[in-house]
Amino acid sequence: MLAALSNAHKLGLALVGGTFILFALVSSFLLPRRDPNFPGRNLFWFVAAAVGLFAAMLTAVFVFGKEPAEGHAAQPAAKKPAAHVGGSLARLAISETEFKIQLPATKMAPATVDVQVTNKGKTVHNLVIKGPGVSKSTKDLNPGGQGSLQVKLKAGTYELYCSIPGHKELGMDAKLQVS
Ligand SMILES: [Cu+2]
Numbered sequence: 726m727l728a729a730l731s732n733a734h735k736l737g738l739a740l741v742g743g744t745f746i747l748f749a750l751v752s753s754f755l756l757p758r759r760d761p762n763f764p765g766r767n768l769f770w771f772v773a774a775a776v777g778l779f780a781a782m783l784t785a786v787f788v789f790g791k792e793p794a795e796g797h798a799a800q801p802a803a804k805k806p807a808a809h810v811g812g813s814l815a816r817l818a819i820s821e822t823e824f825k826i827q828l829p830a831t832k833m834a835p836a837t838v839d840v841q842v843t844n845k846g847k848t849v850h851n852l853v854i855k856g857p858g859v860s861k862s863t864k865d866l867n868p869g870g871q872g873s874l875q876v877k878l879k880a881g882t883y884e885l886y887c888s889i890p891g892h893k894e895l896g897m898d899a900k901l902q903v904s
Pocket residue numbers: 849850851887888889892897
């Protein structure tokens with residue numbers, strides 16, 4: 726837990742704790758030497774100081790020790806979206822030739838997917854994805870060219886095809902089952 730505390734809070738705890746320890750040492754070793762009757766007449770002030778310092782110590786532990794715990798709990802929630810944006814997207818590499826669309830798999834689980842399309846053919850192709858919640862197309866890709874699409878795939882059947890006239894009918898038409 727101490728590692729989670731900020732430096733300011735550690736300092737606050739150390740100051741109050743240090744004062745408390747110093748007070749205990751002084752009152753049990755130093756003062757009795759100088760005045761054998763200690764605390765004697767000053768008993769009230771001695772007890773008051775001891776109680777006051779103890780209360781301060783407790784308060785410090787609550788105030789300085791508590792806040793970082795809340796901050797710590799809030800951190801994972803704040804980090805999640807960043808990690809998602811940062812590249813935990815599923816990648817789907819698709820290649821196209823005359824006249825086929827090659828998928829790494831014809832079935833997958835629902836996910837937000839970064840679709841990478843490579844034209845490995847000898848003429849221009851593109852890729853259209855249509856299905857539940859999705860209707861997207863890459864630009865036309867020259868031979869050797871690449872394109873990408875970010876799509877959120879839900880349960881259902883998606884159709885992937887090339888929209889260059891005639892290519893779909895010639896076989897550039899694939900289905901992807903999401904469930
Ligand atoms: Cu095509």
